[in-house]
Amino acid sequence: MSLETSASNGNTTESVSGGTEESTVVGVTGQRWRANVSPWGSVTPWAQPDGAVERIDWHIAADDRWHTPATEAAVRQVRLAGAPVTETRVRIPDGDAVQRVWSVADRGGLTIIEIENDSPLPFAVALSGLPVLTERPPADMPLQGIELPAGAITLPIAHRTSIRVAIAHGPIPDAVDRHAANLRALPGADVVSRGWVTLAERASRLDLPDDGLADAVVAARCDLMLTGPINATQDPIGFILDVNELVRCGEEAEPWMYEIGEPLEVIARSGDAFVPAAIAAAHHIAVVAGDRRATKPSLDSPSASSRRLGPRPARSQKSSAVHLWAASSTKLSGDWPTGAICFRLGSQLAGSEPTSNSTAFLHRRRQRCHSLCAGTGSGLPSCGSRPARRNG
Numbered sequence: 001m002s003l004e005t006s007a008s009n010g011n012t013t014e015s016v017s018g019g020t021e022e023s024t025v026v027g028v029t030g031q032r033w034r035a036n037v038s039p040w041g042s043v044t045p046w047a048q049p050d051g052a053v054e055r056i057d058w059h060i061a062a063d064d065r066w067h068t069p070a071t072e073a074a075v076r077q078v079r080l081a082g083a084p085v086t087e088t089r090v091r092i093p094d095g096d097a098v099q100r101v102w103s104v105a106d107r108g109g110l111t112i113i114e115i116e117n118d119s120p121l122p123f124a125v126a127l128s129g130l131p132v133l134t135e136r137p138p139a140d141m142p143l144q145g146i147e148l149p150a151g152a153i154t155l156p157i158a159h160r161t162s163i164r165v166a167i168a169h170g171p172i173p174d175a176v177d178r179h180a181a182n183l184r185a186l187p188g189a190d191v192v193s194r195g196w197v198t199l200a201e202r203a204s205r206l207d208l209p210d211d212g213l214a215d216a217v218v219a220a221r222c223d224l225m226l227t228g229p230i231n232a233t234q235d236p237i238g239f240i241l242d243v244n245e246l247v248r249c250g251e252e253a254e255p256w257m258y259e260i261g262e263p264l265e266v267i268a269r270s271g272d273a274f275v276p277a278a279i280a281a282a283h284h285i286a287v288v289a290g291d292r293r294a295t296k297p298s299l300d301s302p303s304a305s306s307r308r309l310g311p312r313p314a315r316s317q318k319s320s321a322v323h324l325w326a327a328s329s330t331k332l333s334g335d336w337p338t339g340a341i342c343f344r345l346g347s348q349l350a351g352s353e354p355t356s357n358s359t360a361f362l363h364r365r366r367q368r369c370h371s372l373c374a375g376t377g378s379g380l381p382s383c384g385s386r387p388a389r390r391n392g
Contacts, residue, residue: 025226026084028105033169034226035111039077040069041088041099043113043167056113056129056167058099059146062092063121066146082218083196084226085189095119100189109169112186116162128152132165133181196222203248204358220365221249230368236263237278238364244281245361253289260285277360
């Protein structure tokens with residue numbers, strides 16, 4: 001059975017026996033460190049500046065044999081409440097080996113890997129790949145029945161107990177004992193999951209009959225906060241919708257004002273069904289950024305504009321992002337400047353913003369991922385890269 005892994009800037013495809021699987025991105029907002037968690041629990045930090053890509057794999061020495069999750073059939077994984085917190089279960093005799101992965105900002109940033117023995121029998125877990133911080137020294141025992149890379153460590157886990165190891169997001173001081181880390185004092189998976197849900201629900205909270213649908217919304221927003229919006233050149237409409245969703249989740253709007261103008265110009269002549277939603281999203285970003293033109297109903301309101309006879313001249317002062325950058329030599333019809341029409345449509349649609357823009361964001365994201373997956377055969381967790389300007 002072959003295992004091929006490629007990780008670079010968050011776009012990771014991991015395949016087993018020729019198939020493709022989708023990874024979950026973990027990390028902390030406000031920090032640059034990110035990693036992908038595969039469906040079987042391998043943790044692969046994003047490529048370092050030197051291009052190096054390494055991962056951590058786990059292997060369970062159960063009562064019957066060694067179990068390598070990457071090649072096991074009985075592996076199940078979920079995201080806790082849609083947050084970037086994964087729980088992976090591997091079937092072993094009389095129970096499961098359970099791995100949970102999440103990131104915290106404490107101590108400069110750590111990604112915690114917790115492994116629980118949810119069975120009545122003890123087992124040992126071997127970790128290979130990147131060096132990790134551990135709560136106690138690894139077992140000094142030879143590994144039998146499995147071939148692992150040099151440097152692999154083994155940790156015994158008693159029945160119904162768990163251990164934690166951690167990947168440091170930055171350099172570890174020489175004075176720190178790597179095998180005596182106090183990891184139990186750090187927030188647990190449930191606490192971190194609830195924090196992410198609270199952050200995602202700043203945009204809106206959905207009460208749906210199917211909890212899985214609400215979790216999918218949380219997952220999409222969390223992925224966006226960690227991976228950033230799609231590249232504006234690749235999908236200008238998706239970029240505007242993504243940025244608006246970030247703003248609705250609490251991110252500062254003003255820095256984005258300089259980045260949504262060119263995409264607005266690009267979509268001005270587009271016949272895409274998402275154009276009205278993108279214009280409404282741009283309008284909302286301008287409102288949150290405190291742009292006075294964006295909240296001024298006067299001549300830019302649809303009712304006032306509809307009563308005007310003849311072409312409307314362009315204004316000399318264009319402070320709103322929607323009016324400033326979209327108003328250009330490109331015209332949608334006659335002498336009406338693009339910016340004026342964009343602003344009118346944005347004002348008209350902004351009233352239904354919380355529902356319409358969330359729906360458009362989710363539909364556009366799914367449409368984009370389905371299109372890419374069909375064209376490349378990859379299961380990407382996100383379809384863009386974070387602008388270099390941002391610190392995260």
